[in-house]
Amino acid sequence: MQKPSEKFVIARKSASTNPLKMSPPLGAAMAYLGLDGCLPLFHGSQGCTAFALVLLVRHFKEAIPFQTTAMNEVTTILGGMDNVEQAVLNIHKRARPKVIGICSTGLTETRGEDTFADVRTIQAKHAEALGDTQLVFAATPDFAGGVQEGWGKAVSAMIDRFVPAGDGTRTLRQINVLAGAHMSPGDVDELREIIEAFGLEPIILPDLSGSLDGHVPGRHVGTTYGGTTIADMGRMHRSACTLAIGEHMRISGERLEARTGVPTRFIDGLTGLEAVDRLVVTLAEISGKPVPKRLRRQRSQLVDSMLDGHFHFGGKRIAIAAEPDLLWALGPIFTGMGAELSTVVTTMPAPHLEALDCAKVIVGDLGDLETGAAETGADLLVTHSHGRQASERLGLPLFRVGFPQFDRIGAAHQTLLGYRGTRALVCDLANTFIDHAHHASPADWAGAGSGEGSHGGSQAAAG
Amino acid sequence: MLKQKVQELFNEPGCVTNQGKSDAERKKGCSIKGLTPGAAAGGCAYDGALIALQPITDVVHLVHGPIACAGNAWDNRHAASSGSELYRMGFTTDMSELDVIHGGEKKLWKAIKDVIADRNPPAVFVYQTCVPALIGDDVEKVCEVATEKLGVPVIPVNAPGFVGSKNLGNKLGGEALLDHVIGTMEPDDAGPTDVNIIGEYNLSGELWQVKPLFEKLGIRLRACITGDARYRDVATAHRARVNMMVCSQAMINVGRKMQERWGIPFFEGSFYGIEDTSDVLRTMSRLLVDQGADPGLIDRAEALIAEEEENAWAAIRAYKPRLEGRKVLLYTGGHKSWSVVSALQEVGMEVVRTSVRKATDNDKARALDLMEGEESALVGAIPAPEMYRMLEEGEADIMLSGGRTQFVALKARRPWLDINQERHYAYAGYVGMVELVRQLDKAVNNPMWATIQKDAPWDADGNLLTTAGGEG
Numbered sequence: 016m017q018k019p020s021e022k023f024v025i026a027r028k029s030a031s032t033n034p035l036k037m038s039p040p041l042g043a044a045m046a047y048l049g050l051d052g053c054l055p056l057f058h059g060s061q062g063c064t065a066f067a068l069v070l071l072v073r074h075f076k077e078a079i080p081f082q083t084t085a086m087n088e089v090t091t092i093l094g095g096m097d098n099v100e101q102a103v104l105n106i107h108k109r110a111r112p113k114v115i116g117i118c119s120t121g122l123t124e125t126r127g128e129d130t131f132a133d134v135r136t137i138q139a140k141h142a143e144a145l146g147d148t149q150l151v152f153a154a155t156p157d158f159a160g161g162v163q164e165g166w167g168k169a170v171s172a173m174i175d176r177f178v179p180a181g182d183g184t185r186t187l188r189q190i191n192v193l194a195g196a197h198m199s200p201g202d203v204d205e206l207r208e209i210i211e212a213f214g215l216e217p218i219i220l221p222d223l224s225g226s227l228d229g230h231v232p233g234r235h236v237g238t239t240y241g242g243t244t245i246a247d248m249g250r251m252h253r254s255a256c257t258l259a260i261g262e263h264m265r266i267s268g269e270r271l272e273a274r275t276g277v278p279t280r281f282i283d284g285l286t287g288l289e290a291v292d293r294l295v296v297t298l299a300e301i302s303g304k305p306v307p308k309r310l311r312r313q314r315s316q317l318v319d320s321m322l323d324g325h326f327h328f329g330g331k332r333i334a335i336a337a338e339p340d341l342l343w344a345l346g347p348i349f350t351g352m353g354a355e356l357s358t359v360v361t362t363m364p365a366p367h368l369e370a371l372d373c374a375k376v377i378v379g380d381l382g383d384l385e386t387g388a389a390e391t392g393a394d395l396l397v398t399h400s401h402g403r404q405a406s407e408r409l410g411l412p413l414f415r416v417g418f419p420q421f422d423r424i425g426a427a428h429q430t431l432l433g434y435r436g437t438r439a440l441v442c443d444l445a446n447t448f449i450d451h452a453h454h455a456s457p458a459d460w461a462g463a464g465s466g467e468g469s470h471g472g473s474q475a476a477a478g
Numbered sequence: 479m480l481k482q483k484v485q486e487l488f489n490e491p492g493c494v495t496n497q498g499k500s501d502a503e504r505k506k507g508c509s510i511k512g513l514t515p516g517a518a519a520g521g522c523a524y525d526g527a528l529i530a531l532q533p534i535t536d537v538v539h540l541v542h543g544p545i546a547c548a549g550n551a552w553d554n555r556h557a558a559s560s561g562s563e564l565y566r567m568g569f570t571t572d573m574s575e576l577d578v579i580h581g582g583e584k585k586l587w588k589a590i591k592d593v594i595a596d597r598n599p600p601a602v603f604v605y606q607t608c609v610p611a612l613i614g615d616d617v618e619k620v621c622e623v624a625t626e627k628l629g630v631p632v633i634p635v636n637a638p639g640f641v642g643s644k645n646l647g648n649k650l651g652g653e654a655l656l657d658h659v660i661g662t663m664e665p666d667d668a669g670p671t672d673v674n675i676i677g678e679y680n681l682s683g684e685l686w687q688v689k690p691l692f693e694k695l696g697i698r699l700r701a702c703i704t705g706d707a708r709y710r711d712v713a714t715a716h717r718a719r720v721n722m723m724v725c726s727q728a729m730i731n732v733g734r735k736m737q738e739r740w741g742i743p744f745f746e747g748s749f750y751g752i753e754d755t756s757d758v759l760r761t762m763s764r765l766l767v768d769q770g771a772d773p774g775l776i777d778r779a780e781a782l783i784a785e786e787e788e789n790a791w792a793a794i795r796a797y798k799p800r801l802e803g804r805k806v807l808l809y810t811g812g813h814k815s816w817s818v819v820s821a822l823q824e825v826g827m828e829v830v831r832t833s834v835r836k837a838t839d840n841d842k843a844r845a846l847d848l849m850e851g852e853e854s855a856l857v858g859a860i861p862a863p864e865m866y867r868m869l870e871e872g873e874a875d876i877m878l879s880g881g882r883t884q885f886v887a888l889k890a891r892r893p894w895l896d897i898n899q900e901r902h903y904a905y906a907g908y909v910g911m912v913e914l915v916r917q918l919d920k921a922v923n924n925p926m927w928a929t930i931q932k933d934a935p936w937d938a939d940g941n942l943l944t945t946a947g948g949e950g
Contacts, residue, residue, distance in 0.1 A: 029588035030540065031548075031572040032596075038546035060608055060639035061513070062522025066550040073554075078885035085518040088481075091612065091640045102516030109517065121544040122608040122640060125578055157544035158575050158609065231889055235866035380572075401553060404566060421554075 023364045025378045032382030033401065035336050036362040037418075039155040039165025040118045041067040042196055044081060045418075046169035047116030047151075049194070049221020051242040054112040056102055058084045058095060058130055059120030063157075073421035075227045080238050082106055086122055095123055096133040103137055107148050110237040113245060114149050118169065121157030130154065149245060151176040161362040162418065163263040163338045166196035170267040173220065174274065177248035181276035184253050190301060191254045191277065192219045193268055195261030197341035197417060200228040201430035206260075206285065209294065209433055212310055213302035218247045218254065229427055251275065256301060258282050258294075261340035262367050283367065284344040285432035286440065287351060288317055313434035320438045321352065324445035328352035331448060334388035334411075336381055336398040339365035341417045345397070345431065346371050348440060358387030360398075381405055395447065412451050414444060479618075480636050487649045490731055513643065519882065522639030524607050526647020529555070530729065531603055531635060531654065533679045533704040534712060536562040538599045541570040542586050542617060543607030547639075548572070556902060558683040560706050569593055573609060582615045590624045590632055600709040601631040603654070611638035631709075633658045648677075648728040655703065655712060656735050663713035665700070670771045672700040673762060674715045674742075676732050677724040678749070680705025684906035688749050691759060691786070691907060695778055697766065703732065716740045719769040720762060722747050743769070749906040751817025752790050756783045790908040794824050797915050802826030804922055807874035809833050809860060809883060810897060816845040818878070818897070821911050823848065827918075830874050831857050866890050876922045891931050893921040 044055040044067060057064040064083035071079045084098040099117070106115055119130050134152040138145065153172035155165040170193060190210065194203055203224035210217040225241030232240045251257075252275035259268030260282050268279035280297060284290040291314070299306055331354040335342065339361050346356055356373035360383050368376050377383045381398065385405040388396055396402050396413045400420045406413035420426035430436040453459075521529075524547060532539055532555070541548035552568025559565065571589050573582050590602055602624075606617040621634040637650035673692070678685055685705045692699060700718040701711035716736065721744035723733045733744035743765050747758035763771075763779040806822055806829045819829050829849065834842050834856050842856065849855045860868075865883060868874050869892040877887040880898030887894035895917055897905065905914045936942050 028592060029571060029585045030590075030592045031545075031568075031570050033568050034545060034549040034552065034570060034572065036545050036572070037549045038544070040546065041550055056516070060522045061518055061520060061643065062525045062639040063546055065519075065521040065525060065644075066546065066554075069554060070550055072881065078889075082516050083518050084515045085513045086640050087513060087642065088640050091608070098515040101514075105514065105516030121546060121573075121578075122612065125609050125612050156575070157546040158573050158578055161545065161549075231891065235863045235886060235889070237862065401568075404553065404563070 022369050022376055023378055024375050025364060026380070026383055028379075031380045033380055033385070033404065035360060035380050035384070035398065035401070036161040036338075037070070038063075038067070038120075038157045039160045039162065039168070040120050040157060041070070042162035042165030042167075043118035043153045043155045043169035044116065044165075045071065045162070045196065045223075046166045046173075046221045047114070047118075048079070048226055048239055049223045049242045050114050050116065050173070051225065051239060051244045052113030053116050053226075053239045053242065054080045054082060054106055054110055054114070054237070055116045055118065056082045056084065056099075056106065057118055057120055058086070058099055058128075059122045060086045060091075063120045063122070070419050070421070074419040075229070075427050076424070077227055077229060077427075080110070080112075091122065091126065094126070095128055095130075096136075099130065099133055100137050100141075103150065104141065104144065107145055112148055112238040114151060116169065116173075117150060117152045118155045118165070119153075120155070124154065124156035124158075149176070161338055163196040163261070163340055164363070167263045167267055170220065170264065171270050173248065174251075174267060174271050177245055178251045178271065178274060179249060180274055181252045183276070185255055185277075186250070186253045187255050188214060188302070189216045189218065189250070189254045191251050191257035191271065192217050193257060193259040193264040193271070194219055194221060194223070195264050195340055197261055197338065197344060198223070198432070199427055199429050200224040200226075201428040202285075202432045202436065204228065205430050205433040205436050209310065210298060212307045213298045213304050215298065215302050218251055219243060220248065220251070223427075227427055252277065256280060258297070260285065262343065262365060263340050284347070286344045286437050287347050288314070288321065288434075288437065289351075290344075290347070291317075291432070291434050291437065310434065313438070317434040317438045317441070320441045324441045325352050327445040327448040327452075328354045331355070331394045332357035332391055334358035334360075334384055334391065334393035334396050336360035336384040336396075336402065337417050338362050339368055343367060343371065345416060345440075346373070348437070348444075349397075352441065357391035357393050358384060360384045360387065385409065394451070395444075412447050414447055480638075480641065483636075483650065483653055484641055484646065487646065487653070487731060490649070491734070521644040521647070523637040523641045523643065523647035523650060524605060524639045525551070526644035526649075526728075527605060527635050527637035527651035527654070528647075529644065529679065530648045530651030531704055532565055533557040533559075534603070534707045534709060535559040535565045536599060536708050537565065537601045537603055538567075538569055538593045538597055539565060539603050539605065540589060540593060541568075541605045541607065542573075542582060542589075542610050542615065543570065543605075544573045544578075544609050545570065547605070547607045555679075556682045557679050557705060558681070558686075560686075561708065564597060564599060578609060578613060581613060582610045583620050586610075586615065586617065586620050587624060590620070591628065594628055594630050599630070601633060601659075603633045603635055605635045606638050608638045608640050611640075631658065631662070645728065649731050652703075652729040652732040656732060659709070659712050660732075660736065661713070661716040661739070663710060665714040665717050668700075668714075668717040669698060670719065670769070671697045671766055671775070672718040673697055673720045673722060673766070674701045674703060674718040674736075675699065675705075675722045675724060676703045676744075677729040678702055678705045682902055682904040684749065684904040684910065687904050687910045688755065688758075688907040691755075691782065692762075694782055695759070695763065695775060697762065697775075703729070716742070718742060719771070720744070720765045722758065722762060724748060748817070749910070752787060752821065752908060752911050754817050755907045755911075756787060759783055786908045790912055791824065793912045794821060794915050797919050798825045800919050800923055801915070803828065804875045805830045805873065807831050807865070807868060807877040807879075809865070809877060809879035816841060816848050818914070819845060819848045821915060822918075825915055825918075829855065831855055831860070831868075833857055833860065835859055862886050876918070878918075891927070893924070893927060895921045 047055040068081045084102045138150045153169040200223045222243045226239040257279040272279045350372040359373045360377045399417045548570035618634045621632040624632040635654045637647045701715040723746045748754040763775045869890040876893040
């Protein structure tokens with residue numbers, strides 16, 4: 016295995032061009048949205064909230080109930096505790112949320128506020144006024160990490176705040192799932208169905224499938240409606256085990272295990288035949304049940320779509336940019352189907368990416384993706400919607416994955432995991448390749464005999 | 479320095495809202511209400527500055543700050559360009575923990591050098607944000623040195639988020655133009671009918687809906703500040719004869735100071751609505767003639783207005799059979815909502831409520847007049863649950879509002895039309911108002927509504943209802 020310094024190319028440039036990364040508080044607030052009756056609160060200036068809110072609205076096409084402590088020049092100098100207090104009381108009065116999920120920002124972290132202590136003080140001081148409204152806080156400076164790091168910190172904060180210490184009791188059919196930032200509501204739903212197929216009851220934290228799946232509640236609600244409840248979290252210490260999905264859930268998983276004694280199993284990916292097989296084996300072991308017929312059929316369907324699809328993947332060069340765990344989950348699909356990851360860009364030098372099947376991993380931005388794609392003659396761009404400009408300039412198709420997908424309807428339901436999610440992914444990718452396939456012309460073989468010009472080779476199978 | 483600038487903007491004599499305030503109120507600044515912790519909506523000052531300046535298409539917009547400020551925000555609006563796409567790219571210093579500790583000035587300097595080398599822009603706009611402002615990065619000095627050493631104008635936009643609201647940021651963006659851009663270049667083609675339009679951002683291409691009207695009258699757009707603008711247009715804007723201020727709250731300081739410095743008269747106008755558009759053409763022609771343009775312009779303007787109005791009203795009336803009797807909940811900031819009301823009434827729609835939250839007294843009077851003195855129809859803020867109730871119970875058939883209340887209507891399973899600035903359709907000028915009515919028709923008459931307003935044929939527990947289809 017190569018050393019980190021050889022595999023990772025850290026773009027040491029001063030001007031990041033077309034950012035791939037978004038902010039940790041956005042990730043933390045998104046995780047809070049997976050709680051039922053929650054209203055996330057950013058401790059910072061108004062813009063910290065507004066930009067994140069707009070991006071989430073555009074992606075999910077849902078009302079996003081964010082609030083801000085609206086720090087101004089004076090409070091930035093004097094300290095923001097009063098703002099947090101006032102915000103919490105105002106929110107309580109107006110929306111009566113069950114949880115106010117608070118995250119800090121670059122502004123308040125640069126000041127060095129001890130918001131954690133402030134929040135505890137506020138909860139105690141206003142115990143009567145706040146009633147059942149619970150406060151939870153995660154420190155998420157904008158200048159350290161991206162969405163998945165912020166998400167991870169919020170999940171750890173929820174565990175610390177809401178999950179009781181272990182008492183030695185176990186509910187054998189109940190398991191915890193720590194869902195990663197790279198999972199859409201559709202992904203969460205799919206994983207739940209797979210787990211339930213084994214007769215197990217999952218408690219999923221956070222559960223975006225309950226809150227941001229786009230359902231119509233039939234009344235007006237000023238907080239999230241659906242998601243993990245406080246009562247759910249109050250039962251997590253008695254589960255048979257915990258599945259932590261994605262490497263960025265490792266810290267939260269370890270924290271949960273230390274707190275409750277519930278053993279954590281780390282699942283590093285749920286996309287692709289072998290990854291899903293590992294999950295299914297794990298669930299069969301935990302439940303002591305055979306693999307259900309419907310999953311066996313789904314597996315067979317995936318194998319078939321891989322058979323049909325592989326013609327189109329062979330030899331393709333892929334330029335992909337995503338946060339580490341989405342990249343780790345999706346990368347093997349391409350290489351495993353015969354394509355090559357010619358340009359790989361991510362936001363953080365996460366050690367597990369060492370093992371990704373590619374020459375190098377650039378820690379950079381979509382500017383690096385664009386340059387890399389041009390230099391390596393990529394056939395396809397894979398990233399979030401911000402890749403659209405590069406796609407236009409390079410004349411290459413863009414396959415949108417992850418967050419944000421602001422120029423798509425139904426982004427919340429994009430399902431990339433499980434046998435069915437993988438099957439859909441393989442088919443959608445193959446169809447994209449078919450749409451942009453090279454059509455043969457005499458010029459392809461003008462230099463016949465040199466071994467070049469086999470572009471048209473896969474067309475026979477396209478039908 | 480920034481503090482002085484902000485205080486000066488709060489004292490802006492050209493601002494109507496300001497004129498009505500006491501000294502003490504004025505000192506507190508604009509939209510104090512919007513900054514209540516836990517009950518605030520809208521962007522920060524940096525957001526406002528970006529909105530005001532980013533439509534300048536051929537320059538690099540470089541954001542000095544941690545990833546939130548650019549990473550969450552780049553390429554997020556529909557300001558359209560007829561040329562360069564450089565303005566849509568996101569550039570940021572992406573400050574890390576180490577930059578916060580050691581200071582970000584050097585990184586900013588290198589970033590400026592790199593973007594100039596890579597992109598060769600006519601100028602770079604550098605946006606200050608909260609974190610570097612807090613650690614004391616002197617963005618103005620870095621920009622000054624960069625301009626000198628690199629020979630390309632590097633413009634500091636000093637509007638960190640915590641200084642205030644989006645609206646204040648719009649004005650600070652305008653200040654950056656006044657301090658560093660407008661008047662720094664001389665045009666070689668100044669003419670007697672040159673005008674600027676200030677505060678129009680060409681969202682969804684709205685500028686192009688009205689530009690042909692000016693062209694028909696021989697009026698030349700020197701600069702639109704800043705919709706579809708090139709840097710050079712803005713730098714030479716001081717040679718225009720007349721300034722029109724659109725959405726005057728946002729950049730009133732620019733119009734007033736240009737009058738002070740270069741004697742350019744300005745007027746406030748709107749392209750939103752038929753009568754408004756006519757007023758703009760009329761006033762602009764008159765002011766140009768006052769400034770020495772050919773007096774025949776006034777008659778030509780009247781002729782064009784008559785023709786355009788007739789065509790527009792005829793086109794709008796064609797929708798009457800499809801829209802007559804439908805009830806509208808109009809929820810905007812309130813300024814100029816009356817101009818929409820008149821178009822809705824022309825097609826026989828009934829405006830059941832219209833909000834006048836931010837409207838001037840004049841706007842309120844005109845709206846009231848159109849609503850035939852029905853004062854209860856003019857309202858301030860409507861709480862979301864009340865909005866939901868009105869729509870669900872059928873007191874209104876459609877809501878026209880901004881994106882923030884979109885899901886109140888949609889979750890009540892009622893039609894909604896975006897008439898805020900983030901909208902995807904252009905509604906400016908005569909053609910724009912016709913387009914608005916066309917979109918209304920598309921929204922309210924979509925056959926989907928009947929389908930989805932029917933409840934599922936089972937009860938809350940999933941038991942089938944005996945009567946097929948159940949209640950609607």
